Amino acid sequence: MLRTHSWLRRLAPLALPSLWGAVAVLWKLTCPIAQQEGTAARIATSAVFFTVGTGLALGMRCGPAKELKQVKAVARATQQVLLRPPPPRLDGLSLAAAQLSAARGAAVGGDLYEAVATPHGVRIVIGDVRGHGLPALAAAAAVLGSFREAAHDEPALGDVLRRLERALGRHLRERARDEHPAAGGGDPAHPAAEEFVTVLLLEVRADGAVLALNCGHPWPYRLAGTRAEPVAAGEPLPPLGVLPLPAEPAPHRCTTLLPGEALFLHTDGAEDARDTSGRFFRLQDALDRALLGTPVPPEALIHRVHSALLRHTGGRLTDDVALMVVRNDRSRVPAQPADPELRRTRPSPSPR
Structure with missing residues (x-):
């Protein structure tokens, strides 16, 4: 019927x-x-x-x-649900993000980002699924859905990352069973072996300390004044889906955001973009130019880099690109003498 x-x-x-x-x-x-x-x-x-x-x-x-x-x-409805814009302000941080799809006419691609405020700090994820089209979109949905729950549930950032790994593994096994029904309902030996996701997981704490876990993703840039400096925080872990994570992935402090400073997060499609002559897009130079003049709001910074990227490539992207800015707009709070940590280091008064 x-x-x-x-x-x-x-x-x-x-x-x-x-x-x-x-x-x-x-x-x-x-x-x-x-x-x-x-x-x-x-x-x-x-x-x-x-x-x-x-x-x-x-x-x-x-x-x-x-x-x-x-x-x-x-x-458009899918984009609003899956890759929804972050809130302009989140627990004292200002945020802005944008996504460009390499697929002609596509509203969303294989890139993902999200930011949530939790009791453990503001937690942020940005990632890049290998490939384009519906398979990449489904993998991005699996990772984002897991992050939106785990970011609130897990006290340790490493446990959040393990939840993302398990969610991606389930998705790949289910997809492999659908694509290869001859397996008899069991899990294939190598489910979707060529699929993987690069992920950068951040936790911005109240004092501006930024903890990071990186699985094969580009490190962000730290924006201070009119300069963009790459954050160099060690060797990343392999992308999710390539090799199992360590038993206890330990985050490390990659930088500290002082009031007024920001992080610029991106996927590798930004730095890998080329013009008609084959020259790569110089993202750090574009950020330095975008920061000139008066303090630039995150939305305006995203727009300037976005425009520079399209000018460089002539509007012809070969990979999806996601951009995100996180600025610390918290006020500097003076130390309080009642703080237990300060009391332990405060000298005792001299006896009279």
């Missing part, structure tokens, strides 16, 4: 042109004027059939155009 209704909806735009065609054939067979051989009769016949042909063409075009409009609406 549902299939019948679907076919009826597809054929509905052709109903009126088909009726015109039937009238034209009937007119040709029965109308006395159509039986004549004169010039006027031929002109009238041509006009009737031209009208019918135009109606058929418009009817056939109307259906696909309507379906394309519906597909675009679904893509």
